[in-house]
Amino acid sequence: MPGTGNVECDASLLPRSVWDELGDGAHPGRRLACRLLRASDDELPHLLNAAQAARGRNFPAVITYSPKVFIPLTNLCRDYCGYCTFRRDPGQAGAHTMSPEEVMEVARAGERVGCREALFSLGDKPEFAFPAMRATLRALGYRSTLHYLEAMCERVLRESSLLPHVNAGVMGAPWLHRLGAVSPSMGLMLESTSTALLAPGAAHDHAPDKAPALRLAMLEEAGRQDIPFTSGLLIGIGETLEDRVDSLLALRGLSERYGHIQELILQNFLPKPATAMRSHPEPSRGTMLRTVAVARLLMPKMNLQAPPNLSAPDYEQLLDAGINDWGGISPLTPDFINPEAPWPHLAELERRTRAKGLELRPRLCVYPEFVERAAARSPLLKERISALADEAGYAATEVAA
Numbered sequence: 001m002p003g004t005g006n007v008e009c010d011a012s013l014l015p016r017s018v019w020d021e022l023g024d025g026a027h028p029g030r031r032l033a034c035r036l037l038r039a040s041d042d043e044l045p046h047l048l049n050a051a052q053a054a055r056g057r058n059f060p061a062v063i064t065y066s067p068k069v070f071i072p073l074t075n076l077c078r079d080y081c082g083y084c085t086f087r088r089d090p091g092q093a094g095a096h097t098m099s100p101e102e103v104m105e106v107a108r109a110g111e112r113v114g115c116r117e118a119l120f121s122l123g124d125k126p127e128f129a130f131p132a133m134r135a136t137l138r139a140l141g142y143r144s145t146l147h148y149l150e151a152m153c154e155r156v157l158r159e160s161s162l163l164p165h166v167n168a169g170v171m172g173a174p175w176l177h178r179l180g181a182v183s184p185s186m187g188l189m190l191e192s193t194s195t196a197l198l199a200p201g202a203a204h205d206h207a208p209d210k211a212p213a214l215r216l217a218m219l220e221e222a223g224r225q226d227i228p229f230t231s232g233l234l235i236g237i238g239e240t241l242e243d244r245v246d247s248l249l250a251l252r253g254l255s256e257r258y259g260h261i262q263e264l265i266l267q268n269f270l271p272k273p274a275t276a277m278r279s280h281p282e283p284s285r286g287t288m289l290r291t292v293a294v295a296r297l298l299m300p301k302m303n304l305q306a307p308p309n310l311s312a313p314d315y316e317q318l319l320d321a322g323i324n325d326w327g328g329i330s331p332l333t334p335d336f337i338n339p340e341a342p343w344p345h346l347a348e349l350e351r352r353t354r355a356k357g358l359e360l361r362p363r364l365c366v367y368p369e370f371v372e373r374a375a376a377r378s379p380l381l382k383e384r385i386s387a388l389a390d391e392a393g394y395a396a397t398e399v400a401a
């Protein structure tokens with residue numbers, strides 16, 4: 001199918017032939033993708049139809065989610081992103097590094113309510129900035145946060161029926177290798193390729209680990225190591241529409257080169273009180289629908305996720321734009337990154353998904369098509385994944401002995 005990258009992209013309505021070509025599976029070029037992000041309200045139904053057709057051609061009528069618990073191993077972080085309410089400095093109210101007992105308590109509670117994923121989320125390299133974190137790690141018996149994380153992942157694997165998924169910020173090749181042996185999948189949001197976000201007063205001012213080049217290099221290294229990886233964009237933090245398309249194209253390029261990107265998250269920025277960006281406008285529902293639809297057209301075969309709790313109350317509209325996954329849904333722990341936005345009740349999520357003619361199905365943290373390569377990374381992962389995956393690679397209803 002020829003691409004439609006040469007279409008003239010001005011403010012006039014796109015010709016019918018463009019929508020027909022997109023609906024038939026043509027890939028938009030960069031210029032057309034930028035134009036589609038500016039689709040008028042009259043054009044939006046055409047865009048959504050093309051995105052749904054792309055999902056229908058490449059996926060069964062199944063929308064997945066991962067039943068998970070959230071384990072915020074430490075909320076100390078050396079970065080200061082303008083939108084973050086998760087991070088703390090040592091001594092600040094709410095600052096906390098979980099003990100091994102606390103970690104296992106959450107994992108066991110998750111196990112009791114049928115969770116399969118232990119999502120480890122933590123601040124980036126806190127011990128580089130804070131002597132107090134170095135002291136905490138010493139008392140726990142570990143040299144660094146990543147050493148502690150590795151030990152906790154292994155313990156969760158050995159002592160529970162949960163599989164760890166690690167979101168631990170930027171790290172080098174050796175740590176990707178080590179954590180890849182105790183975590184079937186890992187994640188690092190690209191957020192954006194825009195370096196303008198590092199400028200004084202912008203979202204990533206004072207956040208050295210958010211430099212796009214650093215994050216792209218880590219995503220590339222994960223590709224070289226063939227680690228099933230989750231990445232994505234944070235929408236509405238000051239990037240331009242062109243930046244969004246460039247970010248999607250950068251992730252598509254990595255995925256085409258290495259085939260390791262299992263999932264792409266499209267997360268909308270929400271302003272939070274007491275953050276530097278509390279007055280920054282959030283992206284509209286229309287912006288999110290256009291962005292998801294364009295991502296679907298640029299990457300028809302990619303697992304596309306948008307978190308429902310950040311799009312309440314009418315989150316099911318995201319299905320119209322071509323997502324095929326709701327991400328991690330916890331029956332137990334709050335979303336510590338967006339504590340003001342509770343996850344929907346599972347029965348309600350299922351009802352709304354079914355109302356769109358789609359079936360809701362639980363998956364593991366690693367997607368079915370990536371299960372085999374995750375299992376190949378270590379004997380322990382192989383044993384645990386085989387006990388938890390069904391024949392098709394989704395989450396089994398019963399844990400095998």
Ligand code: SF4
Pocket residue numbers: 077078079080081084085086087122123124169207209
């Ligand atoms: S978003 Fe992540 S890296 Fe940025 S301040 Fe928060 S915890 Fe740190």
